[in-house]
Amino acid sequence: MIKGQTCFSSGALKTYSVLLLFLALKAVGNSAMAWGMKQIPERMSMNPALYLRAMLEPFVAMGVAALILALLTRMALLSLADLSFVLPVTAVGYVIAVFLGKVFLHETVTSQRWLGALLIFAGAVLVGSTSRSTTPSAQEPE
């Protein structure tokens, strides 16, 4: 559960601010990474040097930085709210990624892909809100 669940408490406001920051960082990170990686002529293989060199590409570097910040922000979010809240609300990220791919990276998104992303979102909400991962004994009534 979210600490300070009453509507306009500062706790909830903080939680939702951190959530928005996380989604924004993830969106920027993924887009920059996808854009940057497509500028690199040589294909990534099992050679680690290729990946390190790829990180010199400015957009890839920006993507890596944003995704690291997103990871830290998610940890902060987990300190404010339960996993059963964090998993379902961050699942919207799957739909956001499809949107970003279409709008900013000019990818062709078929209606089948949209449907798939929506199904994934719904499924992740269902799986996430069952929250096996947080102290089950305290949460499940006997």
Place this chain on the structure above:
Amino acid sequence: MKWVLVAAIVVATVLGDLLQSHEMKRAGEQSVSARGLARLLHTIVRRRLLFLGVACNAVSFFTFMALVQREPLSFAVPASSASFVLETLLAKFILHERIGTQGAAGALAVLAGVVLVGG
């Protein structure tokens, strides 16, 4: 090829998560039995698992870079959600946790979604 990369991302992510969770439970135990040789052995095991966990995260991240180079972002990100399916399967068959109707329905929806996204 794209499904091989997706599978690698999913396995590495889930394995990393499992190791992390294992690690945390061990850290909790350690405060009880933290003494002498036992403590030393404990720490070594912990560090190895910690190292493995970090390695899994790195593999997952680099594989995502390779996937996003070849495939559109609108495929790469939703496809990596297949980790929900693997996590649910592992929870049921390895950890013998009780998966409710809601969890099972959710995992099936994610699986169907991944298939549609890739089609």
